[in-house]
Amino acid sequence: MLGYLRLEVRRTLRDRGFVIFGIGMPVLMYVLMTNIGAGPGGADMGWKTASMVGMAAYGALGAAIGTGTGVAEDKQLGWLRQLRITPMGPLRAVVGRGLTGSVTVLPAIVAVLLVGALVNGIRMPAWQWAALAGLLWLGTAPFTLLGLGNGYRLSAQSTGVVNTGCMLLLSIVGGLWFPAELFPGWLRALSAWTPGNRFAELGRSVTEGGAPSLAAVAVLAAWLAVFGTYAVYAYRRAARTV
């Protein structure tokens, strides 16, 4: 399974689309959003920090969901079928894929955090940086499962579209691009129930020096269960035809 993880991480990092859109985009958007139109002194540190968390979360969320897009492609190429006749076994193949997602989310998180520290001059104690990166990393699990579910259930073309749609919807409604405080009341209320919003909250609470709220953890856990069930269902269905 480690071999599979290594193979898939390699394949993902060699994907130019992934590097440009998965890592480059969040970094670029972060730099733009915090340095353009903000006047000579630049944006205030509060926004720079909030946007850093938002963009790191956005990049991580995209990479996590994108794991499933790769699965759909492999399914179409007959590679998942080929894997089924290796001794690796289907369960380890799925877990390996999930772990791949957990590795490929890291570059986006690290890149945005680095830009925050080096370009935007954000200063925090080391433990906060570590906790921030760690929580953003752990918090991607529901999104990886959502992407995998789509990947197993849908064709390669549909998965690409649906996953991109999910990523944008969850990012925007979740307040990763623009803070949810700017949303109209009804959308803000809705946003609080979405996984994207609570995912970013994990990070934000750390930058504010606190622990994530119980509500945030509960909402994310609920989505983890929902998406996990969906992924298992999709995989079971696919296993009959893959």
Next chain:
Amino acid sequence: MTPGTTPETTPGRARQTAQVSPVGRGGDGTAVAFSGVTRSYGAVRAVDGIDLRIAAGETVALLGRNGAGKSTTLNMLLGLLPPSSGTVRLFGGEPETAVRAGRVGAMLQDGKAIPRVTVRELVGFVAATYPRPMDVAEALELAGLAEFAGRRVDRLSGGQAQRVRFAVALAGNPDLLVLDEPTAALDVEARRTFWRAMRAYARRGNTIVFSTHYLEEADDHADRIVVIDRGRVVADGSGEAIKRRAGGSLVSFDLAGAPTAPLSTLPGVHSVEVRGDRALLRTADSDATVLALAGLGLVRGLEVTAASLEDAFLTLTSPDGANADAPNHDAPNHDALKETA
């Protein structure tokens, strides 16, 4: 190695590179056993009752037209597809068990190259999932890929990609190698190389099952040919036996108005076909048939030709539904053999 001579003594566990090391590993020397296997897709019966036993160490060709049920059969063999009824056993157990134990390698029909990985990485990864893999360099060498090891799989030609799939199938050093139409995308030269490699692998005592619709391939490279038509085994034996089965020779002559009814009872005759005014007799013993014909005075334009494997194949899998698996049939024409199953 021929199946009839030593199947029980070489259960085919060759772990050494160059020589056979016949280490018995469970079972009675049976690599593959199908009993009463059927598979339906909706109302369509793709596989319609297959019974088949393949001994360890045999090289067997599944020969049939497109859509005859070969791929469905192989997918059930690999445990990728559950049979609708009947059982499939590999090395005495469930196919999944054999697959999980690393005893099976396969080249599937529709596999395509996965992007962004080199040949060596891919083959190395697959090898590492098996308990006793082949050395990666050796697998690449066998598949004729040594010079492409560092190339990305998605940047190879169709023929090269096909070799990668062969290397993937070999990489785990499996006891049973399953190849679904392995030469479909290969040119003549690549084909020759491929079969040389396959035979080398077979010589190590491994069991090989491949499907093809090329008759020559089946005849040239398999110890045994299993002809599949409409989801059933319609013939099973060596290339020679298949030819004999469909009538070893073809005796033809001008009927000139003679009655056809007695022809099927002549010595050696399997089947009688009438084309225009000419009668074509398939016979296992052309000498006896010709003598009998001479006795009847039916020698006008008499010709005796050896039936080609092509003839045999067409006879066995006649598209009008002729079914040649009724033992010792001597029905006068195909119409009388409409499939009843």
